[in-house]
Amino acid sequence: MEIMVFFSLLLLVCSVSTNPTEADNEIVDQQISNQQPCPQDIHAVLREMAVSLAEQKIEIRTLKQDNQEHVTKLERQMTELERQKAEIEHLKQQSKVKQVAFSASLLEGGNGYTGPFNVQITLVFRRVITNIGNAYNPQTGIFIAPVRGAYHFEWHLHGHAYKSHPIAGVLFRNGEHIFLAFELQASGTVSTSCGTSLLLEPGDQVSLRLWAHARIFDGVNHDTNFSGHLLFTV
Numbered sequence: 001m002e003i004m005v006f007f008s009l010l011l012l013v014c015s016v017s018t019n020p021t022e023a024d025n026e027i028v029d030q031q032i033s034n035q036q037p038c039p040q041d042i043h044a045v046l047r048e049m050a051v052s053l054a055e056q057k058i059e060i061r062t063l064k065q066d067n068q069e070h071v072t073k074l075e076r077q078m079t080e081l082e083r084q085k086a087e088i089e090h091l092k093q094q095s096k097v098k099q100v101a102f103s104a105s106l107l108e109g110g111n112g113y114t115g116p117f118n119v120q121i122t123l124v125f126r127r128v129i130t131n132i133g134n135a136y137n138p139q140t141g142i143f144i145a146p147v148r149g150a151y152h153f154e155w156h157l158h159g160h161a162y163k164s165h166p167i168a169g170v171l172f173r174n175g176e177h178i179f180l181a182f183e184l185q186a187s188g189t190v191s192t193s194c195g196t197s198l199l200l201e202p203g204d205q206v207s208l209r210l211w212a213h214a215r216i217f218d219g220v221n222h223d224t225n226f227s228g229h230l231l232f233t234v
């Protein structure tokens with residue numbers, strides 16, 4: 001703005017000096033003689049200004065470029081930060097999912113027999129001691145693997161000897177019979193146990209079924225129980 005005003009004033013002085021009116025002839029003559037070097041000055045000033053303008057233009061362009069580079073760099077850093085944030089979140093979720101362990105005994109309270117039945121039934125271990133990761137469902141008795149990995153399971157069954165009713169329970173992975181813990185005795189109290197390590201895919205279901213015609217007992221000692229945990233992800 002200041003430059004423009006200064007520039008206009010110079011032009012005005014110049015036009016006055018080159019286009020004198022007849023009425024002011026004498027004064028103008030005087031002015032012309034006084035301001036003889038004006039055109040040269042203006043040209044010099046204009047040249048200087050043009051040079052300075054060009055320099056400023058270059059400087060602005062450089063600054064713009066610098067600025068653009070900074071913006072690009074910042075954007076790249078922001079993207080990298082976002083990526084790292086997402087990765088941390090993912091790792092957090094993964095480490096949470098890696099914590100899987102449950103332990104439960106058959107009856108919620110009191111004592112009593114379960115069985116015999118003519119067919120296998122899924123045993124629902126209702127007294128939950130530990131259920132980290134909630135992979136075991138105490139309403140259905142079914143454990144669902146949250147991640148691919150090696151899992152260890154063990155089950156202990158207790159009962160009283162009876163000629164036609166074994167103490168027996170079989171571990172199933174989805175529809176597949178894995179291992180059977182079985183004991184049949186003529187007298188006394190009977191216990192049977194079994195354990196296994198399984199490679200499970202996410203969503204695989206593991207449960208314990210009472211063997212057909214088997215009869216088991218659970219009481220204050222919680223002698224019929226089922227436990228499992230994730231050993232490691234694969």
Ligand SMILES: *[C@@H]1O[C@H](CO)[C@@H](O)[C@H](O)[C@H]1NC(C)=O
Pocket residue numbers: 105156157158191192221222223224225
């Ligand atoms: C599970 O039952 C067995 C007997 O069948 C018993 O020896 C063991 O102590 C029980 N485990 C727990 C944690 O109660």
